[in-house]
Amino acid sequence: MTALGKLFRTTAFKLSLAYLVVFAIGAGLVLGRVAWNVKGLIDEQIAKTIEAEITGLSEQYTQGGIRRLVVVVEQRTRQPGASLYLVTTFSGQTIAGNIGDLPPGVLDQPGVTETNYRSLGEGQGEHRALARVFILPGGFRLVVGRDLGDRETLRVLMGRALVTSLVWLVLIGTLGGLFVARRVLRRVDGMNASARSIMNGDLAQRLPLAGSNDELDRLALNLNAMLDRIAELMAGLKEVSDNIAHDLKTPLTRLRNRAEQSLRSAQTPAEFRAALEHMIEESDGLIRIFNALLMIARLESGGASNEVAVFDVAEMTQDVGELYEPLAEEEGTKLTIVADPGLQVMGNRELIGQATANLVDNALKYGRSGAEGDTGGDVKLVARQVGQNVEIEVSDRGPGIAAADRTRVLDRFVRLEGSRSRPGSGLGLSLAAAVTKLHGGQLRIEDNAPGLRVVISIPIRTPVPAIPQRAGSMVAQPAPSVAS
Numbered sequence: 001m002t003a004l005g006k007l008f009r010t011t012a013f014k015l016s017l018a019y020l021v022v023f024a025i026g027a028g029l030v031l032g033r034v035a036w037n038v039k040g041l042i043d044e045q046i047a048k049t050i051e052a053e054i055t056g057l058s059e060q061y062t063q064g065g066i067r068r069l070v071v072v073v074e075q076r077t078r079q080p081g082a083s084l085y086l087v088t089t090f091s092g093q094t095i096a097g098n099i100g101d102l103p104p105g106v107l108d109q110p111g112v113t114e115t116n117y118r119s120l121g122e123g124q125g126e127h128r129a130l131a132r133v134f135i136l137p138g139g140f141r142l143v144v145g146r147d148l149g150d151r152e153t154l155r156v157l158m159g160r161a162l163v164t165s166l167v168w169l170v171l172i173g174t175l176g177g178l179f180v181a182r183r184v185l186r187r188v189d190g191m192n193a194s195a196r197s198i199m200n201g202d203l204a205q206r207l208p209l210a211g212s213n214d215e216l217d218r219l220a221l222n223l224n225a226m227l228d229r230i231a232e233l234m235a236g237l238k239e240v241s242d243n244i245a246h247d248l249k250t251p252l253t254r255l256r257n258r259a260e261q262s263l264r265s266a267q268t269p270a271e272f273r274a275a276l277e278h279m280i281e282e283s284d285g286l287i288r289i290f291n292a293l294l295m296i297a298r299l300e301s302g303g304a305s306n307e308v309a310v311f312d313v314a315e316m317t318q319d320v321g322e323l324y325e326p327l328a329e330e331e332g333t334k335l336t337i338v339a340d341p342g343l344q345v346m347g348n349r350e351l352i353g354q355a356t357a358n359l360v361d362n363a364l365k366y367g368r369s370g371a372e373g374d375t376g377g378d379v380k381l382v383a384r385q386v387g388q389n390v391e392i393e394v395s396d397r398g399p400g401i402a403a404a405d406r407t408r409v410l411d412r413f414v415r416l417e418g419s420r421s422r423p424g425s426g427l428g429l430s431l432a433a434a435v436t437k438l439h440g441g442q443l444r445i446e447d448n449a450p451g452l453r454v455v456i457s458i459p460i461r462t463p464v465p466a467i468p469q470r471a472g473s474m475v476a477q478p479a480p481s482v483a484s
Contacts, residue, residue, distance in 0.1 A: 020177065023169065024173075027165060027169060028166065031165065042151050046146045047112050047130065050132050050144050054132060054134050057069060057073070057134075057142055058136065061137075066095070066136075070096040073087055073097055077097060084098060084099050084117065084145035087140065087143075088143075089140060090139030097120070098119060099143065100119055101117065102116075103115055103117075110134070111132060111133070112131070112132045113133075127148075127149065129146060130145060131143055131144065187216055191207050191208065194207045203234065204231075207220040207223050208220070209221070251286055255283065308348055309346070311345060311349040312342075313392065316353050316356070317339040317356065318339055320357050320381065321360070327361075333379055335360075336378065336381070338382045340384045343383055343384075345390050345439075348435075348438075352392075355435040355456060356394070358428035359394035359429075361428065362429070363395070363452070366396070367397060378396070379394070382395075389459055390460055391455050391456065391457045394455075395452065400447060400448065400452040403447075409445070410445075429443075429445075429454075439459070441456060
């Protein structure tokens with residue numbers, strides 16, 4: 001297809017052509033109405049002029065009879081202008097005037113009429129006039145008229161102006177439509193080129209912006225935001241794949257080695273049973289990791305596995321605290337729970353509860369100072385309202401996390417050097433961050449001086465989008481907590 005053909009086929013040109021047709025019809029109607037009004041105004045002025053002359057000539061007849069009327073008419077016919085006069089007898093015989101001939105029956109029609117006429121001495125040439133026939137006493141007829149040549153000239157000029165205007169309108173409209181279509185087509189071609197680059201694998205490519213903030217710019221902005229989100233998800237998928245390949249290799253290798261060792265060294269049923277129990281324990285840990293990964297992926301894609309409803313955050317916080325009180329006693333840690341009553345939030349109670357449990361579990365495991373003789377610490381679980389948000393805070397008195405690592409620990413499978421010797425998978429904070437983001441909130445990691453403070457801040461009564469499950473789909477249920 002040629003470049004000109006592409007321009008003619010663009011939506012912008014078709015819209016310009018449609019507007020051109022509508023505007024041309026409107027301009028034609030306007031000019032036609034103007035011409036009609038001008039014609040009516042001219043006829044009205046001519047009729048008034050004729051009426052005034054009839055009145056004056058009838059007075060001349062009243063004062064001096066037919067002789068004086070003839071003299072006055074002869075004088076007026078010799079003056080230049082477009083006025084027409086005719087005085088005849090009752091039988092139609094011409095007495096005076098500059099009208100050579102009138103169609104039959106015109107002299108018998110009193111009043112103003114539009115008729116053809118021939119001037120005196122012009123032969124066969126006919127003209128158009130607006131005339132009035134006035135019957136004088138004695139049967140004489142007085143005809144006073146006005147030639148309509150000027151009106152016809154004006155009509156021709158208006159017609160030419162209309163045609164010329166429409167021609168220029170079509171020409172300028174077509175050129176304007178082609179110009180607009182060319183600009184739009186250039187921008188659309190740029191978008192298509194960027195889209196082809198993206199389809200060919202250049203995921204960093206983005207649609208170009210003109211900076212005019214028009215509808216194409218807004219569309220490009222939304223598409224670029226969508227591409228950014230897709231790139232983010234793809235990067236997350238690649239990161240998860242790399243992390244799974246790296247971090248799950250050790251437990252899978254350990255599981256295989258234990259199985260191989262049991263086959264090589266176990267002799268009694270009790271030894272085989274102990275080996276199988278160790279393998280089951282390792283397998284359960286792997287299943288919990290995969291469940292956590294699936295849940296994080298669902299949360300980051302905007303889905304919630306359970307229904308959304310209004311629930312009491314204080315009650316949920318008390319439940320999580322009571323769940324971890326026995327573990328805190330075993331660790332020699334004092335767990336303090338402070339929850340303001342009446343904290344109503346629109347959200348998923350199970351997910352927020354699981355995120356809170358992950359933070360408490362982390363605080364109990366990693367909240368020790370590390371000093372000699374330190375058998376525990378203080379862990380606080382606080383729920384309160386701050387402005388338009390509800391904040392769930394978990395703090396400890398442990399070594400904390402360096403400021404440079406507070407963003408990195410939110411990634412999957414990230415475990416700092418001080419925590420590698422303890423059990424965990426590095427997914428607890430990732431899951432908590434995903435739950436918070438799903439509820440339109442923010443997860444903050446702060447210094448507790450000493451220790452660490454992690455805060456889940458979510459808006460009050462903010463609805464969370466829920467994605468319905470497909471029939472027959474498999475959704476992994478998360479473990480009660482996934483420790484970092």
